[in-house]
Amino acid sequence: MTIELLEGLTTTRAIRRYTTDPVSEDHLSTMLFAATRAPTGSNRQAFRFVVLRSSPKAQEAKALLGSAFRSNWEAKRRADGYDETEPDSPTARVRRALQEFVDGFESIPVVVLPCILPRHGQLIDGASIYPACQNLLLAARALGYGGVLTGWHSSVEDQLKTLCSIPKAYSVAATIPIGVPKGNHGPVRRKPIQRLVFEDEWDQPAQWAMDPPGTRFTG
Ligand SMILES: Cc1cc2nc3c(=O)[nH]c(=O)nc-3n(C[C@H](O)[C@H](O)[C@H](O)COP(=O)(O)O)c2cc1C
Incomplete structure (x- = not known):
């Protein structure tokens, strides 16, 4: 099935619940190809992508991330009053999805760490990595997968960089898990x-x- 570009742009949801189905290497390659075709300032391409799958190193990194995600979600759940919502409300549905997301983080088939070498230390640096993140998510959508851009690695970024040998000068701009959605994409x-x-x-x-x-x- 081919998804039209404009339809894809307006129906790519944040997907946080995944089946255990694998992500094929062919598909992963296509997604990362789309990500690396994104524009960057002066076409510097100071972005790099560390992909975590199932190696012992990846499992260690996912475990580190999983504990950070669970702590961050716990703090957000309390701070934003997620527990006080009606069980059938959209917020309660998001709460359940987020809980399942963080509880099963280590089982998510693929986790991508988009990294950027900052130049200006300003907002504009983000403009040379987040278009690539969105390309990745759109390509995932086109191939029947889903993912979500998250920032919950930040509390363990230094440990993550050491573990994955990411040079100190680079920033990990996001953590993007990808898998086959349990739910559906659809109009945002x-x-x-x-x-x-x-x-x-x-x-x-x-x-x-x-x-x-x-x-x-x-x-
Ligand atoms: C800059 C940015 C940071 C985000 N951080 C997180 C995050 O830390 N955890 C998470 O579960 N979702 C995160 N998201 C996903 C958003 O919550 C999600 O895109 C938004 O609620 C809209 O949902 P929808 O795209 O399904 O309509 C982030 C999205 C963006 C663009």
Whole structure:
């Protein structure tokens, strides 16, 4: 099945629950090819991708990440009041997905660590790695997989870098687990376009900017 580009862009959800199905090397290669074709400032390509699968080293790194993810989720769950929601609410569904995600982190087939050699130490450095992350997620979607960009490695970044021999000068920009989704991709929910896109002046909605019929929004 081929997914049209625009459809893929608007239906690639954060996937945190995976089956145990493997990710084939061919598919992984295609995903990383898409990631490495992303634009970077001056085409410097100061990005590198460390892929963790099932080697003893990968298992060690996944265990380190798994404990960091569980601690981060525990703190977020309490801080953001996830436990106080109605069992059938969308937030409760996200809570359950997140719990399953962190509990089974070590079993996720592939974990990608996108790394960047920072140049300016500013926001603009991110612009030379996050387009590649999104390319990776879109390519995963096109091939029947799913993933999610996360930042929960940051508390163990130094240990992770030592373990995976990532040079000190590089930053690990994200942790991206990838696998076959247990749930489904589908239209993402965002705010109405009129609240996000202006013309000429801040807060002046662009009259021509329309959400397609049937678009669903965040609450
Ligand atoms: C910069 C950034 C950081 C994120 N960090 C995390 C994270 O640490 N843990 C996580 O589970 N999801 C993380 N996400 C995923 C978002 O929560 C998710 O994309 C968002 O809720 C929208 O969900 P949707 O894409 O399924 O519509 C992150 C996404 C972005 C873009």
